[in-house]
Amino acid sequence: MTEVNVAIAGCGQWGVNHVRTFANAPGCRVSWLADTDPKRLAKARELARGAKTAPELEAALKDESVQACVIATNSESHHALARKALEAGKHVLVEKPLALSAKEAGELVEIAGRKGLVLMVGHLLLYHPAVNYLKGLLDKGELGQILYLYSVRVNLGAIRRNENALWSLAPHDISVMLYLTGQQPTRAIANGKCFLQKGIEDVVFFSLDFPGGQVAHAQVSWLDPHKIRKFTVVGARKMAAFDDMEATEKIKLYDKGVNQEIRYGSYDEVLTLREGDISIPYFRMTEPLRLEASHFLDCVRDKKKPLSDGENGLAVVRILEAITQALKSGKPVEI
Numbered sequence: 001m002t003e004v005n006v007a008i009a010g011c012g013q014w015g016v017n018h019v020r021t022f023a024n025a026p027g028c029r030v031s032w033l034a035d036t037d038p039k040r041l042a043k044a045r046e047l048a049r050g051a052k053t054a055p056e057l058e059a060a061l062k063d064e065s066v067q068a069c070v071i072a073t074n075s076e077s078h079h080a081l082a083r084k085a086l087e088a089g090k091h092v093l094v095e096k097p098l099a100l101s102a103k104e105a106g107e108l109v110e111i112a113g114r115k116g117l118v119l120m121v122g123h124l125l126l127y128h129p130a131v132n133y134l135k136g137l138l139d140k141g142e143l144g145q146i147l148y149l150y151s152v153r154v155n156l157g158a159i160r161r162n163e164n165a166l167w168s169l170a171p172h173d174i175s176v177m178l179y180l181t182g183q184q185p186t187r188a189i190a191n192g193k194c195f196l197q198k199g200i201e202d203v204v205f206f207s208l209d210f211p212g213g214q215v216a217h218a219q220v221s222w223l224d225p226h227k228i229r230k231f232t233v234v235g236a237r238k239m240a241a242f243d244d245m246e247a248t249e250k251i252k253l254y255d256k257g258v259n260q261e262i263r264y265g266s267y268d269e270v271l272t273l274r275e276g277d278i279s280i281p282y283f284r285m286t287e288p289l290r291l292e293a294s295h296f297l298d299c300v301r302d303k304k305k306p307l308s309d310g311e312n313g314l315a316v317v318r319i320l321e322a323i324t325q326a327l328k329s330g331k332p333v334e335i
């Protein structure tokens with residue numbers, strides 16, 4: 001396996017997970033760590049011994065032996081750092097959201113395409129074995145057509161100052177909605193409130209309409225007594241729930257639904273409730289970040305298009321923009 005030489009920018013609360021994961025990934029060497037905070041840099045270096053350190057990513061970009069960069073800094077610097085890394089000829093994995101506007105996200109997609117570089121976004125849930133199990137159920141027709149789906153992603157914290165709960169939390173929900181439906185939404189409606197900081201929503205409720213008639217709804221908040229990370233998919237045949245707070249029983253499959261029957265001798269349609277078994281399917285659980293990192297390294301080695309590529313990151317940012325517009329105007333927004 002060819003070794004991939006990686007530089008990581010941003011060794012904060014989440015970034016250290018990238019440092020640990022890439023440092024332990026087979027066929028990978030973490031050769032540079034960058035963070036403007038020297039304390040965080042020193043702590044991260046304990047996880048990737050031998051890595052050189054710098055306050056900025058620029059030093060690593062000048063190193064010709066570095067093939068790929070992981071950008072896990074605060075969202076407002078994603079675009080500038082990713083652009084510099086791509087322009088320096090490095091493959092890039094950027095944390096979500098890819099950028100803070102569709103214009104900036106589109107620019108990154110364009111540069112990566114022109115230079116033939118891998119651009120991947122950290123839409124972590126697309127690498128979650130439970131989400132892939134759900135996707136498999138849908139692809140096999142086990143749930144029937146999706147009628148609607150909803151997600152709840154709430155907790156007390158982490159409160160951010162430079163982005164609202166929508167941009168901080170919802171990229172995950174939106175990326176899963178796109179993945180499971182296999183469609184792009186056409187319309188967004190939203191409601192949200194700023195309680196703690198002026199102009200920064202702590203709680204956002206939004207719905208997306210899909211061309212197939214499905215609707216996807218989400219509630220995201222960092223001001224909530226519960227820690228909930230849950231998706232529910234209501235299909236025409238069966239229903240399923242993915243609860244990421246469950247240690248082992250992450251997916252429950254409900255053989256529940258409503259049968260529409262035409263009774264013999266009558267033209268009336270009769271709706272009968274079907275209350276069947278609830279099952280807990282087995283699937284092999286592996287840490288999603290490990291799978292995400294390994295996919296990125298494979299894409300770099302084989303010049304493959306990642307599952308969460310730049311286009312996918314751009315699609316999510318476009319939807320975040322539409323939801324933001326719906327939030328501000330209080331009106332539905334066509335996407």
Ligand SMILES: NC(=O)c1ccc[n+]([C@@H]2O[C@H](COP(=O)([O-])OP(=O)(O)OC[C@H]3O[C@@H](n4cnc5c(N)ncnc54)[C@H](O)[C@@H]3O)[C@@H](O)[C@H]2O)c1
Nearest residue numbers: 010011012013014015035036037072073074075095096124
């Ligand atoms: N995929 C996930 O599940 C997940 C989870 C949490 C956070 N995130 C994302 O990860 C990113 C970081 O989040 P966090 O919680 O670690 O934030 P954080 O504030 O804890 O860490 C950010 C770090 O980046 C450093 N930094 C900022 N600008 C820099 C620059 N220009 N050059 C070098 N270092 C710089 C800061 O000093 C800090 O240490 C965010 O984009 C966030 O959305 C993703």
